[in-house]
Amino acid sequence: MNNAMECRLEEHRISVEPFFLPRANEIEIGLAASVNHLPLLLKGPTGCGKTRFMQYLAWRLNRPLITVSCHDDLSTSDLVGRYLVKKNEAFWQDGPLTLAVRAGAICYLDEIVEARKDTTVVIHPLTDDRRELPVEKIGKLYAAPPEFMLAVSYNPGYQSVLKDLKPSTRQRFVSLSFDYPPAELEKQIVMRESGIDEKNAIQMVKLAAMTRSLKESGLAEGASTRLIIQTVMLIKAGIDTVSACRSGMIESLTDDPELLAAMDEMIFSLF
């Protein structure tokens, strides 16, 4: 392994323990998956701790965490690697996936359904017991070391039927469900992350929970833990609570006037 690569990898190593509050046995399951060389599927709405969980797991396992945010322009080369030319000489540069495989790191593909299917096929041989990555261009077949771990995330709440994960893909993974944390836990998370006092944290968590009940009224997704924290940050910056809730939380959720009015009523009931 050359120096440049080690250098790139070190950037991905997490040295300080990330704050992560488990809601159930996700840490144990994550560790068990790692021991058994199984890939992980984290599913749940956005902003509910999936990324944070991966950071924590990487820290626990003392392995670098390489995250790729998927989008529909992502190509196989972006994942696997490509040749580059420097001073008239061509050299090969590993993509994040190859890097992770070779170094025994954790590769986390965030929002996997956003990538096109012809891109994500490259992960298939990594998800079954072959655990290998063919890199055609350099004619190599990397066998993943035991430390390598693949994790992907996916938000089942998206309403679009075009963005569903196929059962055949799904069944290759050990699944962890990241739903909104129970109120008590979410309160602690919000307090820890923002430094707000308990009383206000409770109210903010309640407001978020109220918005989450509106799914069947047509609200695509309720407020996430991240939105709560963001709102609290606004309040701490001196914005009054009602405006902060509106700008930090409610307005980000919908444009529907009836739903907005109803959520306004909720704010006014709580604060």
Add this chain to the structure above:
Amino acid sequence: MKIADQKKRFFAAVLPSRPDVWEVDEIFDQLAELDEATAEEILMQVGAIWPVSHSLCFAYLTHAARALSAELFSTELLGEWVRQILGLYESKGLLGARQFMADVDKFFLGPMRGEAGVAFTDISTRMVHYLRGISGRSFNFEEAQLPSTDTRTIYLPGSLEIFPSLEHNIFLYKFLISLQWGHVESRIYSEMSAPSRVRRPFFDRYPDGELAADLFSVLQFIHVFRFLETALPGLVRRGRELCVELIGKISLGGTARQRSAAFRHLLLQGVSDKENMHGASANESQLPGKPLADALHIPVFEGLPKIYEMFSGLSGTYTLGPAALLLGEFDFARAGETIRLRREEDKAQFVAMFAGLLDQQAARKDEEDKVGNVPDSVQQSLLLIGKQRNDPEKRSNTPILLDNEGLEVPEELAALIKAIEDDLGTLPEAYVQAAAGQAGRGVNRQEVEALEEITDSFVPAHVHSYDEWDYRRAGYRAGWCSLTEKTLPAVRSGFVAQTLRKYQPQLHKLRRQFEMLRTRYRYVRRRRHGDEIDLDAHIEALCDTRAGIAPSDRLFIQLLRDERDIAAMFLVDMSNSTEGWVGVAVKEALVLLADALEVVGDRYAIYGFSGMRRSRSELFHVKHLDEPYGGEVQGRIAAISPKEYTRMGPPIRHLTKKLQATQSTVRLLVVISDGKPEDYDDYKGQYAIEDTRKALLEARGTGVYPFCITIDKSAHDYLAHMFGRGNYIFVDEVLSLPSKIAEMYRLLTS
């Protein structure tokens, strides 16, 4: 002259019906007294009202002619007036709409001038969302003189005009709703309906039962008020003043003031701000200060005898006036019955779902090891769950796993278990046992059933027969239902044109939005041919060449149209319950949708369904998948009309089969209905819900995405179970239905 022309057009507009000529003549006599343009405006609205109700339309014409000739309002307001008429017809029927039309000033112009009274229907949508937000579940709303609840429905006055400002009256609604929710949360109803409580009217134990009941309401109100102080502090902070004002209206006049004063004092004491004591009232009553305060801080049932004693020494009568709104009414018998029913439903639902899950698990196990004794292992995991769930320490966080392979409990079941636990404290062992008893029986019963059924079936060729799910025995009744496909005869009418006109502004927006779906052109990189050079690919190729490997020839960027390979089928409830405005709104929705879909170019079909009994399910063809949308289809949309019952299973299964046969990659089944499935025979209640649920699950199993849109006054608890969380929306405001459906379709497919 002109009138004759208008009359002719009127008859054309109401085709295919042929109204009574005399009646029409009479109306046109009245219209003739108006100037021509005004008469024209009045007639413009006929298209909106006629399909809803003919009598309503005649009543409208008469009243409109009268109101406009008296110049009560101008023609610009006519549209709004009609909207409100239709709204009232929907909620209160012809009589309500007539009353509304008869007094234009009071019911229409008054509220428009910003008079303070507010009708609940005007704010109901917002309040439905609000209540769902704070409670996390859905309630129904119904009208009654005084607020009350049976734990499922909240009863409220139809309108409020207590305060001089509109804003305060709206707030009062919100406050009363929150109070009623608070009563449910306080568990007073489940406590009172527990078998340990004496069933006979509780307050009869007191010499003055009525006084005891009123005092109970006061104490319970105070109790809930304090609960709201912590649960919804903002609400109470803003509401305290209003409460004080209402309580202040308790009359102290006359000789009978002792008790009135005591009530007033007690209530003021209850709503006083403990952190800001100066808000509390001076004690004008003869109630002893300290014992009273103490009695307010103990549970209601312990406080009641103490307070009663204090009051019984006082003389006089009392009237509570508007403060009675705050106290509301308590009907424990009614609530007890509702709770009992709900628990039964919960149990049945739990048993059905859980048994299904166990069968699924058993089937899985079976595949793995062909050795028997599956029931044993099922039993074991069941007992385990029972134990685990009943250990409160572990409960909230453990995801329920049935075994080591991690057969996860579906979200709906988890939610149901949580609801049962919230209600009863624990998941009763008996429920789990009942499920275990039912599990495993499914397979055998099914075979028996199949044998029974086949004997009596002679099925004509054009009749399709479908199985039906019987949750009680966890098995299918083979070939139980017969479905016939028919074509709806098209009618000629102005319905489509009128709808397009009515929704002109929305239509504009819809078309634009759907256009964006269609024109999703995308630059695709790394193509062999294309409009532009893909620089990244080129550089990569150069590098590859330099590195001595064969470069890729995919070097171009091509502008590609995203192929939307979607086949959607819309299944529309044509049962008689859609009579009236719901039915019309659904038809309008179809018109808008078809218009929008023509813009995108997705393949779509429309069918209606109704029927009676299992032997006669009917599916009405409006538009087949690749049939062009034109006059004929439009005529069939216009012909959609309420027929018989709602047996949802067979048409869902039929369309699933149709969709399976299409080549499209995405197959969407959108069911539009108005609530519970129900047929003339025993297809109702839990049975109907479970069969519908099963049919939808089957659809999902074959790669069809079902999505349900349900139109109802409020969302019921069973919807999530029947349709599956996230697979349905409910629309309570019929007016917004057309745009909601189109919007939903857009979200689903983008």
